[in-house]
Amino acid sequence: xxxxxxxxxxxxxxxxxxxxxxxxxxxxxxxxxxxxxxxxxxxxxxxxxxxxxxxxxxxxxxxxxxxxxxxxxxxxxxxxxxxxxxxxxxxxxxxxxxxxxxxxxxxxxxxxxxxxxxxxxxxxxxxxxxxxxxxxxxxxxxxxxxxxxxxxxxxxxxxxxxxxxxxxxxxxxxxxxxxxxxxxxxxxxxxxxxxxxxxxxxx
Amino acid sequence: xxxxxxxxxxxxxxxxxxxxxxxxxxxxxxxxxxxxxxxxxxxxxxxxxxxxxxxxxxxxxxxxxxxxxxxxxxxxxxxxxxxxxxxxxxxxxxxxxxxxxxxxxxxxxxxxxxxxxxxxxxxxxxxxxxxxxxxxxxxxxxxxxxxxxxxxxxxxxxxxxxxxxxxxxxxxxxxxxxxxxxxxxxxxxxxxxxxxxxxxxxxxxxxxxxxxxxxxxxxxxxxxxxxxxxxxxxxxxxxxxxxxxxxxxxxxxxxxxxxxxxxxxxxxxxxxxxxxxxxxxxxxxxxxxxxxxxxxxxxxxxxxxxxxxxxxxxxxxxxxxxxxxxxxxxxxxxxxxxxxx
Numbered sequence: 001x002x003x004x005x006x007x008x009x010x011x012x013x014x015x016x017x018x019x020x021x022x023x024x025x026x027x028x029x030x031x032x033x034x035x036x037x038x039x040x041x042x043x044x045x046x047x048x049x050x051x052x053x054x055x056x057x058x059x060x061x062x063x064x065x066x067x068x069x070x071x072x073x074x075x076x077x078x079x080x081x082x083x084x085x086x087x088x089x090x091x092x093x094x095x096x097x098x099x100x101x102x103x104x105x106x107x108x109x110x111x112x113x114x115x116x117x118x119x120x121x122x123x124x125x126x127x128x129x130x131x132x133x134x135x136x137x138x139x140x141x142x143x144x145x146x147x148x149x150x151x152x153x154x155x156x157x158x159x160x161x162x163x164x165x166x167x168x169x170x171x172x173x174x175x176x177x178x179x180x181x182x183x184x185x186x187x188x189x190x191x192x193x194x195x196x197x198x199x200x201x202x203x
Numbered sequence: 204x205x206x207x208x209x210x211x212x213x214x215x216x217x218x219x220x221x222x223x224x225x226x227x228x229x230x231x232x233x234x235x236x237x238x239x240x241x242x243x244x245x246x247x248x249x250x251x252x253x254x255x256x257x258x259x260x261x262x263x264x265x266x267x268x269x270x271x272x273x274x275x276x277x278x279x280x281x282x283x284x285x286x287x288x289x290x291x292x293x294x295x296x297x298x299x300x301x302x303x304x305x306x307x308x309x310x311x312x313x314x315x316x317x318x319x320x321x322x323x324x325x326x327x328x329x330x331x332x333x334x335x336x337x338x339x340x341x342x343x344x345x346x347x348x349x350x351x352x353x354x355x356x357x358x359x360x361x362x363x364x365x366x367x368x369x370x371x372x373x374x375x376x377x378x379x380x381x382x383x384x385x386x387x388x389x390x391x392x393x394x395x396x397x398x399x400x401x402x403x404x405x406x407x408x409x410x411x412x413x414x415x416x417x418x419x420x421x422x423x424x425x426x427x428x429x430x431x432x433x434x435x436x437x438x439x440x441x442x443x444x445x446x447x448x449x450x451x452x453x454x455x456x457x458x459x460x461x462x463x464x465x466x467x468x469x470x471x472x473x474x475x476x477x478x479x480x481x482x483x484x485x486x487x488x489x490x491x492x493x494x495x496x497x498x499x500x501x502x503x504x505x506x507x508x509x510x511x512x513x514x515x516x517x518x519x520x521x522x523x524x525x526x527x528x529x530x531x532x533x534x535x536x537x538x539x540x541x542x543x544x
Contacts, residue, residue: 065504
């Protein structure tokens with residue numbers, strides 16, 4: 001439709017202005033193919049407008065009533081839980097070697113160094129032949145994570161050279177006291193109560 | 204008409220007291236039911252459950268709400284006018300309960316050897332009584348909003364004043380058609396006059412106008428500009444809490460029930476059943492309550508559907524659409540009544 005004087009595809013009838021196409025093609029300029037013909041609703045205050053209001057209200061009522069049949073989308077939280085994805089970053093876990101039972105953590109403090117929230121505290125001690133805690137030379141005598149500061153970024157598990165710390169799936173961490181949110185090594189090593197369902201493959 | 208002269212005068216005093224207590228008790232019990240019904244139904248319409256924690260299926264939720272509200276501390280802003288602040292909710296609740304008294308729940312029955320009408324009182328000026336109390340109810344909102352000494356309350360009250368005055372006219376005129384057709388102002392008389400045909404058929408326009416205006420009169424969505432939570436916090440009851448707020452809340456829902464009852468009575472044949480079914484007298488209140496519940500459901504349904512009107516839309520709708528329609532309806536009905544009689 002580059003040529004403005006070209007004949008429109010639907011030639012205007014003799015009574016110009018009678019239809020929507022005709023009004024668009026009045027004059028010499030043709031708006032072309034890509035023009036959007038605006039459909040105007042009946043003006044408010046007219047009979048047709050009132051009828052439209054009535055019909056549209058009824059349509060709205062039908063819509064809301066239809067929602068009753070569709071059922072609810074609510075997940076009743078304490079009873080039902082949204083399953084988490086396998087890589088969900090919840091509460092940390094410390095790990096042991098499954099065969100020997102020794103702790104994987106060697107107390108290197110790399111996690112504490114990587115932590116942007118500065119919530120990990122590690123105090124290392126030497127392993128002795130009588131008291132062998134970890135597989136390496138040293139072990140973490142104190143390992144504390146202040147979960148009220150943790151931002152669950154997962155940098156600690158990335159920083160850990162022995163995969164000793166990973167992010168678990170537990171996200172129900174509220175407590176009545178802030179001091180209860182400082183998790184010690186024993187708490188982090190303990191098998192957590194699996195309170196969170198895991199999302200299945202393809203779910 | 205003879206009905207007017209007879210009804211209401213042959214009941215002994217103890218029957219009247221008993222009736223007053225029973226009707227007040229019934230009204231008092233119906234409001235929590237409407238409360239929970241509204242929250243549950245609106246929840247379902249919005250894809251959620253609604254309250255489901257207190258009691259079986261959340262049925263005791265209104266009880267918990269009322270208990271919570273009644274045990275709250277009473278306080279008021281320093282800018283408020285104490286006396287008016289305290290009595291404004293009382294006016295609201297009083298007018299709502301008073302209007303509830305005239306809804307006929309059934310025909311005259313023979314109980315304990317007495318003739319008892321199943322209604323609080325059958326006033327010979329039924330709709331006028333209703334509008335009188337509707338007009339006083341407006342003071343509850345107006346004084347409550349003004350005496351709070353808060354700009355939100357004040358704006359809500361001012362809107363309420365304009366809205367109630369505008370829509371009361373249409374509401375009244377919508378009933379004029381029915382009154383002319385029934386040739387009586389007594390509500391039981393109007394019900395008895397509907398034995399041939401319920402008035403929502405011949406008075407369909409009047410019915411629509413009355414229903415629409417009733418939404419405005421009860422400050423329900425889409426005409427809830429007096430509350431308008433999105434812009435006025437809580438409207439006229441922003442500064443209210445505890446028992447006083449509960450009074451306003453109670454009055455609002457009782458007003459919904461009253462309006463449902465009036466629509467039932469005036470347009471849907473009260474205790475009458477279609478197709479010439481005549482059940483025994485004790486079924487009458489059940490029929491009325493059932494019809495009322497349908498309209499209460501409609502109120503809830505509309506609240507879940509329609510968005511709130513803008514203030515100028517509300518005004519132009521009331522004065523430019525409803526009032527001319529109501530006038531025309533009254534005029535046409537008057538002509539038809541004159542021609543056919």
